[in-house]
Amino acid sequence: GDSVTQMEGPVTLSEEAFLTINCTYTATGYPSLFWYVQYPGEGLQLLLKATKADDKGSNKGFEATYRKETTSFHLEKGSVQVSDSAVYFCALSENTGNQFYFGTGTSLTVIP
């Protein structure tokens, strides 16, 4: 069945460091891929998405490219800030739109 695997956390970085959070997926069809972010005490917020191979999603300095050949959707940011501290979830949606599969989440802490 479909699934998402993302790197284990927690991840701790200094401010302005480069961030990569790995995400790979297994899917039977042609899914859409998402990154969600969850700040403390809040629900998940959509960070970015890509709906087909080679698409690049980007938002707030974060980027991820849909790589069909490696079944990956790694999240990157060139220079993290303290305010980026949160839990990041990779997710996929099959093209029916009803089933979403989430990874376990990666906790990021950015220290000044």
Place this chain on the structure above:
Amino acid sequence: ETGVTQTPRHLVMGMTNKKSLKCEQHLGHNAMYWYKQSAKKPLELMFVYNFKEQTENNSVPSRFSPECPNSSHLFLHLHTLQPEDSALYLCASGTGTTYNEQFFGPGTRLTVL
């Protein structure tokens, strides 16, 4: 109000209690979802409603009973829960169409004693 709201934000209940969680969306979406978020585990999709009809029920125990009276409201009725049901319960809404993203509420933190 805008977005997806959930009440209560925190709930403590005994195993013999009956309680309900409420979710309301103000986004004009046709699909609504219940998820369970437990520590160290992936988000678990529990129920999906599309145009008020339940379209998915992912092997959820019968002690959880959803209700969707209209496209804007979703309830999760709880009875005779177990301590392992303690978790953050998240509601989400979406267009229910291909490639739709989901919009989440802040969640209800449930503790079962």
